[in-house]
Amino acid sequence: MNFPEIDPVLFSLGPLQVRWYGLMYVLGFAACYFLVKKQIKETNNTALARHFENLNFVLILSVVLGGRLGYVLFYNLPYYLRNPLEIVATWHGGMSFHGAVIALILAGWIFCRVTHLNFWKTADIYVVTIPIGLGLGRIGNFINGELYGRVTDLPWGMVFPGGGPLPRHPSQLYEAFLEGIVLFVLLWTLRNKPLSANSHRWAHGFLLALFLGGYGFFRFCIEFFREPDPQVGYLLGSLTMGQILSSAMIAGGFLIWWYRKGR
Incomplete structure (x- = not known):
């Protein structure tokens, strides 16, 4: 299949360029904003409503800073030690979802401790909306022709502009489907479901645990089809950095699940 050559720049206003990838971030944040607000109204969570706007600002800032610093530390630390000014050059690309998490x-x-909000309850409300941003972000990666997959002879393999002459897995679309659509449907459906016939609903923190484990599992599997970052390559045999970090996410999700079990 031919890669659909979509201009990464949606439109320009003089020197200002609006890119599809940036638009996906905006749409993802907007979707999270409205869905969290919907849940606050459904649960009549007046405590969270009072701090809603401030918490959103803190979380958006943490996504940007954590995503960038995660990429610097996990994927290209030697380069950034030699070129420290490039750390702030986010327009050159390079974000890590694991760092953002x-x-x-x-x-x-920290915010919940300072404001006396219930961290586990707040985390569950927000975490069920995150897959929307993940899915949109992967579509942005696809439009940019970046983070493509490994070489394949399957009928839907695509020749990406920067990936050489051979067809590759459109792994960005695999991630958009599993980490975005499937994970969102799963979490959103389960958010008000009882854990068992003897309980009224999930213990607070279980949805956070399920998100960490679910994303980690999907990402670990998709990494077998995704081209490793060239500056990192394979680690621990045939594992990629993404798989190592995803394994840590799965372990973290299990620990939270165990800690919150029965609470």
Whole structure:
């Protein structure tokens, strides 16, 4: 299949360029905003409603900073040690979702401690909306022709502009489907479901645990079809950095599930 050559720039206003990838971030944040607000109204969570706008600002900032610093630390630290000014050059690309998750959880926990919000309840409300942003972000990667997959002879293999002459897995679309659509439907459906016949609903924190485990599992599997970052390659045999970090996410999800079990 031929790669659909979509101009990464949606439109330009003089020197200002609006790119599809940036638009996907905006749409993802907007979707999270409205769906969290919907849940606040459904649950009549007045405590979270009072801090809603401030928490959103903190979380958006943590996504950007954590995603960038995660990429620097996990994927290209030697380069950035030699070129420290490039760390702030986010327009050159380079974001790590695993880094963003660490920053989100840490910033959310600190904010909840300071404002006396229930961290586990708040995390569950927000985490069920995150897959929407993930799915949109992967579509943005696809439009940019980046983070493509490994060489394949399957009928839907695509020749990406920067991937050489051979067809490759459109792994960005695999991720958009599993990490975006499937994970969102799963979490959104389960958010008000009882854990068992003897309980009224999931213990707070279980949806966070399910998100970490679900994303980690899907990402670990898709990494077998995704081309490793050239500056990192394979680690621990045939594993990629993404698989190592995803394994840590799965372990983290299991630990949270175990800790919150029965609460």
